Amino acid sequence: MKPARFDYLRAASLDEVLEALTRHRDEARIVAGGQSLVPMLNMRLTKPALIVDLMRIETLRSPRRENGALVIPAGVRQTLLLDRPGLADEVPLLAAALPFVGHVQTRARGTLCGSVAHADPSAEIPLCLVALEGEVHLRSAKRARRVRADDFFVGMMVTDRADDELVEAIALPVRRPGSGYAFTEMARRHGDFAIVACAAVVDGQRMRLAVGGVADRPTARDWPLLDGAALDDALNALAWDLGAGDDVHATARYRRDLVRRLGRQVLEQAAEEARRCHG
Numbered sequence: 077m078k079p080a081r082f083d084y085l086r087a088a089s090l091d092e093v094l095e096a097l098t099r100h101r102d103e104a105r106i107v108a109g110g111q112s113l114v115p116m117l118n119m120r121l122t123k124p125a126l127i128v129d130l131m132r133i134e135t136l137r138s139p140r141r142e143n144g145a146l147v148i149p150a151g152v153r154q155t156l157l158l159d160r161p162g163l164a165d166e167v168p169l170l171a172a173a174l175p176f177v178g179h180v181q182t183r184a185r186g187t188l189c190g191s192v193a194h195a196d197p198s199a200e201i202p203l204c205l206v207a208l209e210g211e212v213h214l215r216s217a218k219r220a221r222r223v224r225a226d227d228f229f230v231g232m233m234v235t236d237r238a239d240d241e242l243v244e245a246i247a248l249p250v251r252r253p254g255s256g257y258a259f260t261e262m263a264r265r266h267g268d269f270a271i272v273a274c275a276a277v278v279d280g281q282r283m284r285l286a287v288g289g290v291a292d293r294p295t296a297r298d299w300p301l302l303d304g305a306a307l308d309d310a311l312n313a314l315a316w317d318l319g320a321g322d323d324v325h326a327t328a329r330y331r332r333d334l335v336r337r338l339g340r341q342v343l344e345q346a347a348e349e350a351r352r353c354h355g
Contacts, residue, residue, distance in 0.1 A: 079117035086129045093130050093242055094217040100126045101239040108151055109186035111178065112194040145247040154183040167248050169208060169275055172259040173200040179267045193243045195233045198269040198289040200261070202229060205246055206294040207275035207286035213245040229293040255279040256349030258342035262334050264325065271326045272334035276342035278350045285339050290318040290331050307343070311336045
């Protein structure tokens with residue numbers, strides 16, 4: 077199938093992007109990598125009047141360190157971050173998750189902000205953003221604002237972004253001393269969307285587990301440092317709270333079991349790393 081007819085704007089500046097969003101609002105769509113948007117266009121799941129391409133804008137193509145976070149603008153491709161020297165020390169959770177994102181070919185085109193804006197509940201990058209308690213930087217012609225990741229994702233492919241706003245960047249806190257991080261997922265094949273994905277952050281006082289692929293958005297829980305039966309009980313309660321359902325990929329029961337098993341696995345890995353850092 078071919079997409080419905082649309083106009084195309086290859087923007088030369090951020091102001092040009094924002095002006096187009098102000099004028100066209102929900103009739104406009106941003107394209108950077110296009111790995112999610114183009115299939116939706118081809119299947120006519122979306123029929124915008126205007127596509128705005130921002131990949132010519134140099135200021136959106138370079139990550140930077142700022143106020144204890146790695147800020148990743150809208151034009152940064154996934155492969156660029158994966159190849160970033162020192163990423164495993166800088167944002168280890170992102171370094172662990174990126175190899176699970178699609179395939180080499182899609183990572184070469186796809187952007188991190190595009191994945192966040194698309195807000196698929198099984199996607200790895202939104203999950204890391206929630207696990208790390210990061211921020212989404214939104215900008216319109218009238219204002220700029222920052223939204224906590226927990227508040228940005230509203231539902232399945234639904235976010236807090238207004239029609240005239242651009243996801244200008246995401247901000248991921250860098251490694252905190254004495255903290256451990258771990259990521260894993262279960263998919264039908266490597267590179268497929270996760271049936272269940274789990275990301276963990278553990279420090280000397282608490283453990284945080286974020287789960288994707290089960291609820292309609294990535295969801296995180298914070299606990300004090302737990303182990304044994306107490307951790308089993310917490311994971312079981314979370315597995316039920318997420319409201320898993322049956323689909324062609326997995327049953328609800330299987331998803332709940334994966335939350336328990338993968339959740340324990342990543343929490344134990346992150347806790348071990350945190351202990352090594354303290355040692």
